[in-house]
Amino acid sequence: MSDPASQPASTLPSLPLEELVACHECDLLMHKPQLLLEQKASCPRCGFELFAHRAQVQRRSLALVLTALVLFLPANFLPIMHLTLLGQTTQDTLWSAVVSLYHGGMEAVALIVFLCSMVIPLLKLLCQLLVLLSIRWRLALAWGRRLYRSYHHLREWGMLEVYLIGILVSIVKLIDMADLTLGSGLFCFVGLLLAQIWLEVSMSPHQIWEALEEGGHARD
Known part of the structure; x- marks a missing residue:
């Protein structure tokens, strides 16, 4: 399951750095998503997989x-x-x-x-x-x-x-x-x-x- 619900840097409020993430491929700055087990988060710009929360x-x-x-x-x-x-x-x-x-x-x-x-x-x-x-x-x-x-x-x-x-x-x-x-x-x-x-x-x-x-x- 993909969760690309992240906002670009221009629309982000002032947030602590630990709540932000940058895409490794296109450098888009986004809000760090909260994932459940076996969920994935992808970059909304380039589709690069940002996170995968795996069980065990x-x-x-x-x-x-x-x-x-x-x-x-x-x-x-x-x-x-x-x-x-x-x-x-x-x-x-x-x-x-x-x-x-x-x-x-x-x-x-x-x-x-x-x-x-x-x-x-x-x-x-x-x-x-x-x-x-x-x-x-x-x-x-x-x-x-x-x-x-x-x-x-x-x-x-x-x-x-x-x-x-x-x-x-x-x-x-x-x-x-x-x-x-x-x-x-x-x-x-x-x-x-x-x-x-x-x-x-x-x-x-x-x-x-x-x-x-x-x-x-x-x-x-």
């Missing part, structure tokens, strides 16, 4: 971030595919791809792949986990706010979906050239990606920021 946001997010962390190691270190060509069988993982790039003389590319496919996604998940635990236990909320800001800065550098597309392209090209078998690492990688996408949808930013306020309530 903390429990769902905590379950998803723990699921993603459990899948992280097998997704990166279990074989993605087994390739048999001319009687020789090899198995590839994300980590072995980084090592191969490094030993192939492409140290800079290996470093970028290592950071964007392993380090930054792990840091994002750890930031989300610590933020949720801070809210749940009402401890170190100032650190929780810093970690949540750091998470938003890291979001642009996580590129798991790009690597999934690369894996699928490789499978399509190699399937006619060799005997190829999908490994368990690929299914863990897809599960990790889906868990992260669902986590992005479930972890409503305005609810997290409100819960991180010193006087805010940890509402589910």
Whole structure:
């Protein structure tokens, strides 16, 4: 349910800043709407989704971030595919791809792949986990706010979906050239990606920021 009932800045009376909100896309200044569970508020000018008030946001997010962390190691270190060509069988993982790039003389590319496919996604998940635990236990909320800001800065550098597309392209090209078998690492990688996408949808930013306020309530 959308609730675009917000007034432009020119018609707003003098209100405290906490009662105003600016659209992230078009900068329209509006009165902050009050939402019920499972309601959404959109910008009346450009249609950008301003808020989504989700039910049980903390429990769902905590379950998803723990699921993603459990899948992280097998997704990166279990074989993605087994390739048999001319009687020789090899198995590839994300980590072995980084090592191969490094030993192939492409140290800079290996470093970028290592950071964007392993380090930054792990840091994002750890930031989300610590933020949720801070809210749940009402401890170190100032650190929780810093970690949540750091998470938003890291979001642009996580590129798991790009690597999934690369894996699928490789499978399509190699399937006619060799005997190829999908490994368990690929299914863990897809599960990790889906868990992260669902986590992005479930972890409503305005609810997290409100819960991180010193006087805010940890509402589910």
